[in-house]
Amino acid sequence: MIPPVLPTYNRAPLSFVSGEGSWLVEKDGRRFLDLGAGIAVNVLGHAHPGLTRALTEQAGALWHTSNLYHIPQQEALAEKLVAATFADTCFFTNSGTEACELAVKMARKYWSEKGQPERHVILAFTGSFHGRSAAGIAAAGSEKMTKGFGPLLPGFRHLSFGDHDALRAAMAEPDVAAVILEPVQGEGGIVPVPDVCLKGLRDLCDETGALMILDEVQCGMGRTGKLFAHEWAGVSPDIMMVAKGIGGGFPLGALLATERAAAGMGAGTHGSTYGGNPLACAVGNAVMDIVADEAFLAEVRRKSARFRQGLEALVATHPDIFEAVRGSGLMLGLKCKVPNTDVLQAAYAQEICVVPAGDNVVRILPALNITDDDLAQALDRLDRAAASLVPA
Numbered sequence: 001m002i003p004p005v006l007p008t009y010n011r012a013p014l015s016f017v018s019g020e021g022s023w024l025v026e027k028d029g030r031r032f033l034d035l036g037a038g039i040a041v042n043v044l045g046h047a048h049p050g051l052t053r054a055l056t057e058q059a060g061a062l063w064h065t066s067n068l069y070h071i072p073q074q075e076a077l078a079e080k081l082v083a084a085t086f087a088d089t090c091f092f093t094n095s096g097t098e099a100c101e102l103a104v105k106m107a108r109k110y111w112s113e114k115g116q117p118e119r120h121v122i123l124a125f126t127g128s129f130h131g132r133s134a135a136g137i138a139a140a141g142s143e144k145m146t147k148g149f150g151p152l153l154p155g156f157r158h159l160s161f162g163d164h165d166a167l168r169a170a171m172a173e174p175d176v177a178a179v180i181l182e183p184v185q186g187e188g189g190i191v192p193v194p195d196v197c198l199k200g201l202r203d204l205c206d207e208t209g210a211l212m213i214l215d216e217v218q219c220g221m222g223r224t225g226k227l228f229a230h231e232w233a234g235v236s237p238d239i240m241m242v243a244k245g246i247g248g249g250f251p252l253g254a255l256l257a258t259e260r261a262a263a264g265m266g267a268g269t270h271g272s273t274y275g276g277n278p279l280a281c282a283v284g285n286a287v288m289d290i291v292a293d294e295a296f297l298a299e300v301r302r303k304s305a306r307f308r309q310g311l312e313a314l315v316a317t318h319p320d321i322f323e324a325v326r327g328s329g330l331m332l333g334l335k336c337k338v339p340n341t342d343v344l345q346a347a348y349a350q351e352i353c354v355v356p357a358g359d360n361v362v363r364i365l366p367a368l369n370i371t372d373d374d375l376a377q378a379l380d381r382l383d384r385a386a387a388s389l390v391p392a
């Protein structure tokens with residue numbers, strides 16, 4: 001019999017009832033160290049007093065009015081994002097996949113407004129993940145996500161990650177509107193795009209006019225130690241998708257764009273009932289005020305450098321279990337030699353939460369304000385988890 005909750009997830013037999021900082025309390029009372037942060041969402045951990053205050057104060061004043069009216073919290077957050085990034089304008093969504101929908105619409109509208117509607121193809125990469133909407137699965141293109149859901153949204157062309165010649169040839173096609181990619185692939189297994197490649201892609205976009213869409217849903221909001229991951233390469237996109245961390249656990253996403261890329265998006269071209277609602281934006285403002293601060297980002301970089309050394313030592317201690325450490329900042333992956341699902345189970349047994357990813361990787365995506373003590377605990381528990389596993 002089908003359960004009341006549609007069974008699209010393979011859930012662990014765990015159910016958390018409260019949280020504080022980087023710790024989650026299971027209903028049986030066990031305390032788990034959370035290195036997943038709701039899949040890169042709880043950037044400030046659980047029950048952060050500032051976020052709780054922002055949400056409850058807003059909840060006592062006004063929940064929702066719709067986008068028929070000005071929403072001061074939304075305008076304040078947009079101004080912060082515009083001031084902190086390449087962007088001139090923002091549209092707020094409830095999720096990353098909705099930001100992907102708008103990114104695709106905006107890129108196509110841009111060319112349509114320029115009188116070249118035939119430029120509608122979006123280039124995307126194998127191993128990518130852009131959400132589960134029609135545009136999201138068509139963009140990622142993998143069989144796992146698209147099988148049985150055809151006909152897929154047309155107008156996407158897929159390229160192998162790292163094949164520069166194929167990319168150059170594909171970008172030269174006259175029907176290309178944009179290219180979409182994650183600066184660090186998350187679901188695909190924590191795969192960073194080298195800075196030099198991101199720079200090269202920016203140059204190709206400038207030569208051909210194609211728009212660069214960066215999906216920073218997972219790698220953005222301080223996760224790599226810069227507010228947005230593309231800053232490491234010194235380039236900026238035309239359009240950027242943001243979600244997850246920006247709401248710190250409250251559903252919120254955003255699509256950021258330059259004035260040029262957004263030129264076609266006038267009144268009536270897009271909308272959302274909930275997107276940018278007062279509750280979500282009250283929390284988003286509180287998150288931005290903390291995470292966009294350079295001192296906070298410097299701390300993320302400091303902690304990540306030290307933690308990464310610890311993970312390298314873990315790999316060296318357990319060479320039959322782990323192959324390598326990958327990633328950037330506090331967006332890290334352990335490439336496993338045994339099935340990553342075994343590592344996940346062993347981690348649960350040591351009361352630590354990590355997240356599986358593609359390419360047999362285990363993701364480590366802690367709260368960005370995790371303490372040094374908790375990071376030391378994390379290494380200790382991962383060491384015990386690895387020691388409990390039988391090599392392949």
Ligand SMILES: Cc1ncc(COP(=O)(O)O)c(C=O)c1O
Nearest residue numbers: 095096097129130131186217218
């Ligand atoms: C890179 C990336 N893009 C888009 C999405 C989709 O975001 P959401 O699940 O909020 O719709 C995700 C979610 O994991 C993601 O990691």
